[in-house]
Amino acid sequence: MEAQDEAELCFPQLLNTSCKRLTSTWSEVVFQIILLSSFSLLTVALNLLVIISVSHFRQLHTPTNLLLLSLAVSDILVGLVVIPGAVLQQTSCWFLGDLMCFLCHYVSFIITSSSVGNMVLISVDRYVAICDPLHYTTRITVRRVKLCVCLCWFFSALFSIFFIKDELTQPGKYNSCQGECVLVIDYISALVDLVLTFIVPVTIIIILYMRVFVVAVSQARAMRSHVAVVTLQVSLTLTSKKSELKAARTLGILVVVFLICFCPYYCVSLAGVNTSLSPSVFFLGILFYFNSCLNPVIYALFYPWFIKAIKLIVTLQILQPGSCDANIL
Numbered sequence: 001m002e003a004q005d006e007a008e009l010c011f012p013q014l015l016n017t018s019c020k021r022l023t024s025t026w027s028e029v030v031f032q033i034i035l036l037s038s039f040s041l042l043t044v045a046l047n048l049l050v051i052i053s054v055s056h057f058r059q060l061h062t063p064t065n066l067l068l069l070s071l072a073v074s075d076i077l078v079g080l081v082v083i084p085g086a087v088l089q090q091t092s093c094w095f096l097g098d099l100m101c102f103l104c105h106y107v108s109f110i111i112t113s114s115s116v117g118n119m120v121l122i123s124v125d126r127y128v129a130i131c132d133p134l135h136y137t138t139r140i141t142v143r144r145v146k147l148c149v150c151l152c153w154f155f156s157a158l159f160s161i162f163f164i165k166d167e168l169t170q171p172g173k174y175n176s177c178q179g180e181c182v183l184v185i186d187y188i189s190a191l192v193d194l195v196l197t198f199i200v201p202v203t204i205i206i207i208l209y210m211r212v213f214v215v216a217v218s219q220a221r222a223m224r225s226h227v228a229v230v231t232l233q234v235s236l237t238l239t240s241k242k243s244e245l246k247a248a249r250t251l252g253i254l255v256v257v258f259l260i261c262f263c264p265y266y267c268v269s270l271a272g273v274n275t276s277l278s279p280s281v282f283f284l285g286i287l288f289y290f291n292s293c294l295n296p297v298i299y300a301l302f303y304p305w306f307i308k309a310i311k312l313i314v315t316l317q318i319l320q321p322g323s324c325d326a327n328i329l
Contacts, residue, residue, distance in 0.1 A: 010093035010179030019093060019179035036087045039289050043079030046296035047072045053309035056318055059329050060305065063145040064125055064251075068299070070149045071118040074111050075292035081107045083289055094181035098172030101181035102164060109160035110153075116201045117152035119258055121145075123208040126251050130212045159196070163189050202259065209252055216249075250302040254295060261291035305329050 011018040050072040054060045085104040088094060094101055125145075129136045163185055166173050174184040185193070264287060299306040308328040312318050317326075 010095070017178045019177040033087050035286065036083050036289070039286070039293060040079045040083040040087070043083065043289070043292045044076055046293060047076040047079065049310055049313060050296050050299060050306070051076065052313055052318070053306060056313075056324050057309060057326060057328055058324050059327065060309075061142065063140045063142055064122075064129075066142065066145045066149065067118060067122050067125060070152070071115065071122070071295060074115045074118060075295055077107065077111050078289060078292040082111060086289075093179045095179065098175070101175075101183075102167045102171045104181070105167065105183045106160055106164050109163055110156045113156035113159055113197055114153050115258075116197055116262075117156060118149075119255055120201050120204055121148055121152065122251055123205045123212075123255060126212050127208045131215050163193065202263070205255055205259070209255060212252070250298065253302070254298050257294055257298065258291055261287050261294070264288075 009018040009020060051069060054065045054069040054072070081104065085108070088096065125140055128140055132139070161168065164183065167183060174182045176182070296306075300310070305328045312323065312326065312328070317323055
């Protein structure tokens with residue numbers, strides 16, 4: 001009986017302080033680990049293609065694509081850090097120590113905040129492109145977008161410290177036993193997180209895209225009413241508007257998918273449920289992680305340049321001299 005009890009401990013040598021393993025069956029644990037590991041590999045592979053594509057090809061160095069690049073960095077970190085952390089916790093034993101537990105929580109907060117920030121920036125980009133197209137090129141420049149992206153990541157890292165301040169000074173403060181990785185957020189911190197990371201950004205995104213949708217519908221009607229006009233100047237204007245409307249539609253789908261995947265998991269987390277270990281919300285976590293896989297799939301479905309870039313990457317043609325100037329648009 002004593003040997004059996006020791007086998008259920010995370011650290012059998014620490015009889016009095018070690019945590020116990022989960023009572024889930026081995027098949028359930030294996031299924032969850034395989035599923036999460038698959039998501040992790042798929043997320044890293046797909047978002048790595050996005051990062052290489054936008055970084056390598058000069059034609060893709062546009063303000064909008066730089067925002068997609070920042071979002072891809074957030075998504076690839078989900079595959080490299082967040083999902084592996086969830087895999088390690090599926091047996092309820094954390095073997096990497098208190099410092100790694102702290103870093104895992106901290107990076108997770110940064111990724112969530114930066115992803116929300118990137119979505120807000122994407123919404124602002126589409127709002128200006130559709131609602132104020134004449135000033136888009138002067139207001140939304142590559143330099144300004146780079147600055148906004150850097151500020152987004154900086155403030156995400158700074159903002160995330162607010163939630164792990166206790167862990168920062170005393171790692172493992174809330175662990176009740178050895179082999180546990182627990183983060184406790186007080187009521188004030190949870191309220192601030194609810195307002196600044198959920199309510200305010202989601203409200204801004206919805207308002208901006210409602211405005212974009214209204215203007216896009218009116219522009220589409222205007223283009224149909226002028227379809228008989230054959231002057232070169234009007235033709236070029238209509239082509240430009242169609243391109244912007246298509247980009248707005250694609251990025252609108254991206255934002256909607258993000259909200260669908262983000263909101264349920266976030267609401268459950270705010271309710272105080274342990275999302276890493278509770279079977280009832282395990283698939284909400286999967287939905288949250290799966291969003292990072294879906295973004296590159298959306299690009300592949302709606303952006304022809306992404307398919308062309310993938311072909312050049314997979315066939316190693318990007319290693320050839322001058323490949324960064326290839327025409328893929």
